[in-house]
Amino acid sequence: MEAKLKKELGTAMLKSTGHSGGGCISEGQSYDTDTGRVFVKINHKSEAKQMFDGEMASLEAILKTDTIKVPKSVKVIELDTGGCVFVMEHLDMRGLNKYSKHLGEQLADLHLHNKRLMETFEKEQQTRNEWQDDWVTFFSQQRLQHQLNMVENSHGDREARELWAKLQLKIPQFFTDVEIVPALLHGDLWGGNVSECTDGPVIFDPASFYGHSEFELGIAGMFGGFNRSFYSAYHEKIPKAPGFAERNQLYQLYHYLNHWNHFGGGYRGSSIGIMKNLMK
Incomplete structure (x- = not known):
């Protein structure tokens, strides 16, 4: 090699x-x-x-x-x-510590970058160009449905199948009156994929795509690694929209299903639990 x-x-x-x-x-x-x-x-x-x-x-x-x-x-x-x-x-990195607030601010800037480009373009063109895409359908079918198909093929889990049949009909309700501007996402932002150098925070091992900025915070809240100053700084720039807590569970469901498919049944309980909570 x-x-x-x-x-x-x-x-x-x-x-x-x-x-x-x-x-x-x-x-x-x-x-x-x-x-x-x-x-x-x-x-x-x-x-x-x-x-x-x-x-x-x-x-x-x-x-x-x-x-x-x-x-x-x-x-x-x-x-x-x-x-x-x-x-x-090669970057000389150490565990995230003094730059948590900076990471929150800079992650928000990353998520706002595409929106700011659109606003600048619209101002220069003196016209309004609106995105015509459907995040809810994309996330439901291309993300959640795909993971549940894998669960079905590997495990044939009846409870998961029955819960999903009901939950997928309810998903649009979680996005009522929520404006979604496609944001460039890291895609896998858990504590193991962030660090800091002497001059500030650094993120790595991305799986980027354009989507709802809230999606990023799903896995961020699952395995620790982010303190209050990170979230405060982030939400100072991107405030929580109504229904954030339910959507956060929905985004965590994707990651738990993904872990169930990749790492085994230890993640089944969390996946089933979230689907039950969202159906209440």
Whole structure:
């Protein structure tokens, strides 16, 4: 792998720094090169290139907003032995601590970026161009329904099937009188995907798409990692809309279903519990 890296990066030096990392999906390693230190994510699965191409596009999209720090992408490289690596800027990071408030402010700026671009465009054009898309249908069918189809195929869970048959009819009620302007989302913003450098917060490992800004706060509230100053700073810029609590549960339902499908039945109880709560 290292010979391939040297060739693709055009570097004579490729020396492991001893810094390593990774999660339940990929492993990682830092290297010193002729042009500086890089971080390399490694995944040997057949779908690795598609995954890393998506992550690279996500990082580049967030970077272009100039709102919140992310690692700069370098290159996605297919390995001769199968799998793929994603080379990016190495950042010296530590646990989120002093910059929680800044993270809240900057995440809100990321979510507001697209709205501000639209407002600027409309002002310059002296006309009104409105987005014609349906987030509720997209989220229900492309996100929740997809996860529940996977649950059905793998587990044939009757209770989940019956609850979903009722809940999907109720979902539009949770979005009554809510204006949704598509926002660029990180897509997987839990405590393990945020950190800070000496100059401020940093987010990484994104799975970006355009959607409702509240979706981002679903998984953020599931596994800890965000304190009160983060939420206060965020909602100072993007206040909670009526019905926020119910929609937050709905967005958490997607993540619990996703975890159920990927990591097993330990997440069934949370998934079923949320569907029952939302039906009350």
